Amino acid sequence: xxxxxxxxxxxxxxxxxxxxxxxxxxxxxxxxxxxxxxxxxxxxxxxxxxxxxxxxxxxxxxxxxxxxxxxxxxxxxxxxxxxxxxxxxxxxxxxxxxxxxxxxxxxxxxxxxxxxxxxxxxxxxxxxxxxxxxxxxxxxxxxxxxxxxxxxxxxxxxxxxxxxxxxxxxxxxxxxxxxxxxxxxxxxxxxxxxxxxxxxxxxxxxxxxxxxxxxxxxxxxxxxxxxxxxxxxx
Amino acid sequence: xxxxxxxxxxxxxxxxxxxxxxxxxxxxxxxxxxxxxxxxxxxxxxxxxxxxxxxxxxxxxxxxxxxxxxxxxxxxxxxxxxxxxxxxxxxxxxxxxxxxxxxxxxxxxxxxxxxxxxxxxxxxxxxxxxxxxxxxxxxxxxxxxxxxxxxxxxxxxxxxxxxxxxxxxxxxxxxxxxxxxxxxxxxxxxxxxxxxxxxxxxxxxxxxxxxxxxxxxxxxxxxxxxxxxxxxxxxxxxxxxxxxxxxxxxxxxxxxxxxxxxxxxxxxxxxxxxxxxxxxxxxxxxxxxxxxxxxxxxxxxxxxxxxxxxxxxxxxxxxxxxxxxxxxxxxxxxxxxxxxxxxxxxxxxxx
Numbered sequence: 001x002x003x004x005x006x007x008x009x010x011x012x013x014x015x016x017x018x019x020x021x022x023x024x025x026x027x028x029x030x031x032x033x034x035x036x037x038x039x040x041x042x043x044x045x046x047x048x049x050x051x052x053x054x055x056x057x058x059x060x061x062x063x064x065x066x067x068x069x070x071x072x073x074x075x076x077x078x079x080x081x082x083x084x085x086x087x088x089x090x091x092x093x094x095x096x097x098x099x100x101x102x103x104x105x106x107x108x109x110x111x112x113x114x115x116x117x118x119x120x121x122x123x124x125x126x127x128x129x130x131x132x133x134x135x136x137x138x139x140x141x142x143x144x145x146x147x148x149x150x151x152x153x154x155x156x157x158x159x160x161x162x163x164x165x166x167x168x169x170x171x172x173x174x175x176x177x178x179x180x181x182x183x184x185x186x187x188x189x190x191x192x193x194x195x196x197x198x199x200x201x202x203x204x205x206x207x208x209x210x211x212x213x214x215x216x217x218x219x220x221x222x223x224x225x226x227x228x229x230x231x232x233x234x
Numbered sequence: 235x236x237x238x239x240x241x242x243x244x245x246x247x248x249x250x251x252x253x254x255x256x257x258x259x260x261x262x263x264x265x266x267x268x269x270x271x272x273x274x275x276x277x278x279x280x281x282x283x284x285x286x287x288x289x290x291x292x293x294x295x296x297x298x299x300x301x302x303x304x305x306x307x308x309x310x311x312x313x314x315x316x317x318x319x320x321x322x323x324x325x326x327x328x329x330x331x332x333x334x335x336x337x338x339x340x341x342x343x344x345x346x347x348x349x350x351x352x353x354x355x356x357x358x359x360x361x362x363x364x365x366x367x368x369x370x371x372x373x374x375x376x377x378x379x380x381x382x383x384x385x386x387x388x389x390x391x392x393x394x395x396x397x398x399x400x401x402x403x404x405x406x407x408x409x410x411x412x413x414x415x416x417x418x419x420x421x422x423x424x425x426x427x428x429x430x431x432x433x434x435x436x437x438x439x440x441x442x443x444x445x446x447x448x449x450x451x452x453x454x455x456x457x458x459x460x461x462x463x464x465x466x467x468x469x470x471x472x473x474x475x476x477x478x479x480x481x482x483x484x485x486x487x488x489x490x491x492x493x494x495x496x497x498x499x500x501x502x503x504x505x506x507x508x509x510x511x512x513x514x515x516x517x518x519x520x521x522x523x524x525x526x527x528x529x530x531x532x533x534x535x536x537x538x539x540x541x542x543x544x545x546x547x548x549x550x551x552x553x554x555x556x557x558x559x560x561x562x563x564x565x566x567x568x569x570x571x572x573x574x575x576x577x578x579x580x581x582x583x584x585x
Binding site for chain 1: 279282283284285286303304305307308310312314316318319320321322323327331332334335336337379
């Protein structure tokens, strides 16, 4: 697993993908920070956090589109699957590599926190809660992307399909307010990724919601392992 | 070392391989010979655990590939048909990655990797990015990758495809050297390659084993030294008369005028008769020198045809259809060049 993790992490930075992701992430982050905090002289960082949350819908697919598609295309999956490594190890190695790139870009958000802290006293609980939420939500989006990438050898297809799923999840929240069926409402309420973010947004650390995110990520990673195992039977 | 029993792989309705069974002992070099799509790669992919069989089992050193994949895979070095290379890495980085991936603990990384690079002739390319290497060197990197961790079993899928003739000879020598203390399976569709490297050959066609023998026996089983192409300097009619008068000659005729004043003859001997010596003496006595004498190697297609027919006849003995070999080979001769292994190799090099 660690060999795959190291190689994948390295591959993010020997190709443009890692740089593009971090650059886009930091760009959006700073733009919002400038508009929301610098121009209005506010010390609340929550808007920056929540915008990043939505930016992930578009950015996460960029990060995950290569994970398996590239291996299929170059036939290097044959190397990984005939090496003495379990499929779960392959999936975790790749997931953690993508997640590391994400954490690096999220760490750059600390600069804003430091700037705010230097000129005022921000609400530590809110910043902490939002950080945890973004870390957890990122895991879900990256797991979804990893799963989709394991289904196709075309990076572009992987990217667009992941984007479509993310947008679908986002739209489900709108559907929630439009639908009158109680049972459907209840299901949508329960599986909504975005609604759960709201508790973190206001600075409440909700164990249940945090656990939901971890489970969602685990489900998609598990599905990815199954896809790899199923490939042998095709 | 390798036991395969009743291996079957179906793709939808099509059978990729059909009840394949064989055993390969320690230290054997075995060649899988067969045309494209015969099931060679499928068999290899199953043994290495990349694919699963629809039924049947493959065991490496007594370990079932499905039951304990990690332990089975640890013993195997695999070079797939297309070498699985990360093009953006250097040879050094790539081989280091493989070293980590295979979790080799008992060997020292630097020494081991350098030793392998020396063996396959990659030392000078060590720091280069794989993307920029020529096809021959990429193939060597693939080979080096399979060798990392000193696996006891090497499975090489068409290891010489796409190499130039010089590289082919080099890679063959590498394989021969490796085979001194390892079990090796390699697949090829070049007959000559099998006789050059392997101690044993499994001929596979349509997913079934049609022959399992030593390479020299295999060609003897089909032709022996029965068909010869002879180039003789002398008048056509006289030479033909002399050839036909030799004891043991079944068939002799001109195929083509080769050079000025000399002709190529196709001579076929009766079974189990070596006519080369009497032919030489008879022609020498008459004063017509032999300029060239070639035994007619069969093309792979001929071998398949005859082996498959042989097998059919074994199954239903009442059906005694004669082999149609002479006609096929005669055609090849009139075409100018016999369809031999060299010929195929030449085509390879052209690619």
